[in-house]
Amino acid sequence: MSRSLLLCAAALVIHTAPSAAAPRDGDMPAENEVVVIGTSPIIGPGIDRDKIPANTETVTGDDIRRAGSLLEALNGGIGGIGLGHAQGNPFQPNLVYRGFEASPLAGNAQGLAVYVEGGRFNQPFGDTVNWDLIPEQAIDAAVLQTSNPAFGLNALGGALSVGLKDGFSYRGAETELTGGSRGSIEGALQYGAQSGPFAAYLAVRGLHDKGWRDHSPSDLRQMFADLGWRGDRAEIHLGVLGADNTLIGNGTAPVDLLAASRKAVFTHPDETRNRFGRINLNASLRLSDAWSVQAGGYVGHLRQRTRNGDAADVEPCEDDEALLCLEDGDALTALGGGAIGNFITDSPYAGLPAFAERFEEGGPYAQLNRTATNTDSFGVSAQVTWQGKVGGMTNQFLAGLGYDGGRTRFSATSEIGALGLDRGFEGPGIVIVQPDGVIAPVSVHTSADYLGVFLRDTLDITNAVSLSVGGRYNHAAIDLVDQIGTALNGRHRYNRFNPQAGITWKLTPIITAYAGYAEANRAPTPAELSCADPEAPCSLTNFFVGDPPLEQVTTRTVEAGLRGRLQISPRYFVSGKLGLFTTTNRNDISFVASDIPGRAFFMNVGRTRRQGIEAAASLGYGALQASVDYAYMDATFRNPLVLNSPDNPFADNDGQIFVDRGDNLPGIPRHRLKARLDYDASDRLRLGLDARFSSGQFLFGDEANNAPKTSSYVVVGASASYRIGSHLELFLRAENLLNTKYETFGTFSPTDEVPIIQAPDADNPRSLSPGPPITMYFGIRVSL
Secondary structure, X not given: XXXXXXXXXXXXXXXXXXXXXXXXXXXXXXXXXEEOOOOOOOOOOOEEHHHOOOOEEEEEHHHHHHHOOHHHHHHHHOOOEEEEOOOOOOOOOEEEEOOEEEOOOOOOXXXXXXXXXXXXXXXXXXXXOOHHHOOHHHEEEEEEEEOOHHHOOOOOOEEEEEEEOOOOOXXXXXXXXXXXXXXXXXXXXXXXXXXOOEEEEEEEEEEEEOOOOOOOOEEEEEEEEEEEEEOOOEEEEEEEXXXXXXXXXXXXXXXXXXXXOOOOOOOXXXXXXXXXXXXXXXEEEEXXXXXXXXXXXXXXXXXXXXXEEEEOOEEEOOOOOOEEEEOOOOEOEEOOOOEOEOOOOOOHHHHOOOOOOOOOOOOOEEXXXXXXXXXXXXXXXXXXXXXXXXXXXXXXXXEEEEEEEEEEEEEEEEEEEEEOOXXXXXXXXXXXXXXXXXXXXXXXXXXXXXXXXXXXXXXXXXXXEEEEEEEEEEEEEEEEEEOOOOOOOEEEEEEEEEEEEEEEEEEEOOEEEEEEEEEEEEOOOHHHHOOOOOOOOEEOOOOOOOOOOOOOEEEEEEEEEEEEEEEEEOOEEEEEEEEEEEXXXXXXXXXXXXXXXXXXXXXXXXXXXXXXXXXXEEEEEOOEEEEEXXXXXXXXXXXXXXXXXXXXXXXOOOOEEEEOOOOEOOXXXXXXXXXXXXXXXXXXXXXXXXXXXXXXXXXXXXOOOOOOOXXXXXXXXXXXXXXXXXXXXXXEEEEOOOOOOOEEEEEEOOHHHOOOOOOOOOOXXXXXXXXXXXXXXXXXXXXX
């Protein structure tokens, strides 16, 4: 835990979805079930899920255990969710829901709010979400809800609330050991106990994964502890979350290289080191049968270090081959202003016939981009809830306020070195400082302060019809202070009130109709504001060298649908849902390529629209449960754009592409279909089979939709567990059982700059992120 952690309280506790009552996807709520509708998944009074005028989805701890992780449970059971592996690392995926992302990459425009244990989990510097920081076995349940202003900034597409276990909900001890393909090994321990009004819970997890691709091992060390007290009218919890992880994911690879070897990487290293600690304090108090108060707080620190190796677009200068120049002819200079010499005079590639002529004058060169990020995050919030009668009608009203803040110290350098035979960076590592600032060290301190005031009222007009109205006022203050010069200095303020309204109508005892309207907004993050100048773009590893303003993103969502459940008996049921939605963004922000190869910047791209259909059905027939979930997505630009995409073969001579109104947003498949079959043969044996279909998607850098999409694919998985006695359980999980070759992310790469020994004639710039081959995990659980 960082010494810089401040004593502070944190994010709001509002409504919870107890895992014992949480339904599977597509189910109607159990009687008296409550769900997250504000900003917390742990304590507090809730609202009947059937009275929420929007789509909600729930995954339980049991779902997560069967799938192996929270993200795989979400991806396997919710049609509108997909995982994009831009980093090529299983612990750093981009979660995409309704075309909006929650990603660990600062180069992605974020669009989902994430809360863990009641506190906002999006990092204040770039709104990023580091999934590797959450210990999987400590998750009690997770609830996903579509756009709702109560969740504050960045809930454009919705919000995911993750609740962790405590000693009241989990009692006993369990240890787990898992081994898998390619040397993966994982150990986990959890323990919970209650003594009178006190309870304690502890979870510890360690994992080493060699990775299925070259140069891509990862190590995770995670823990969570909770101390709780519960009285007749009050409850309080103190939680501590910590992690120390090293993640290596080497991103996309050109299609010619993948054809030669799907485990090969284009360039390396691509390493992220996260050290994280956070303290949560949450409390609830019921003042009377009608009034209750919830409050909470968090304080955290993230220390992140990254190293990213790329091909360097440099070569010996035309007028002096003893020096190095950029593609535009400018001489490459080092710290202190001296010219950088052509230090590779005897290239190892020169001895290879396919590359001898190409590198006879020296090279190839590589660039190592380093970043250091230290972020302190903190927040306080509280709400009051009233439940009673208004004119003889049942009513629930809540009002509250929340504050989230962050202080970040960011620095970055770029070094020049050699590109080895395995396409890895090799020293000497000379720091580059160009006089025009295109490539230069960066050091900036940022502060981000977000304040929100919200209210919501749900009135039961009749026993069948409920009306909800509400809204939230958001204020964002973002300041940047350059630690080297003045170019990054900036002061930005954003304000907006977002309304929400909806109605639910119980058509029959088993079928409910809903319709809702909601607005949301996202203020540009400090990372985006620091990289918004096309004349001084960032490297793709997030260098920040300019500070022009960006407009905040605003979103309007309209949705309507039907949901229902027929419960014949505890083990026999039929349920389903059908929903339509449309979401329009104004002043959407995207990370677009610069005309300088390998660099990009954030810009407002005008209006975008995401609309679609979601449908699901589930069947329970004794020991057998089956479910199918389908999502159709139409995600498009709504105004024409001219963008840079210098590596796109369909770009014009200036490296530009022309986006028309109606062109599809990249990275978003039009069709997703998920199916699952579970068979609980007995209290001892459980079997599961699942399949996921995804249609192709346009590549990033092909916003004009000229290049071919990625291929459609089907991935099949299976799981089994067998309990021996009351304390021992064996389990098996298989992913990609059919060994399908598929890709989840695509862009373009400059293959002419990187020699590829496996594919020396490579000239196709299409660069894809391959999905992993068949993977098997076997484990043992011992419980007491």
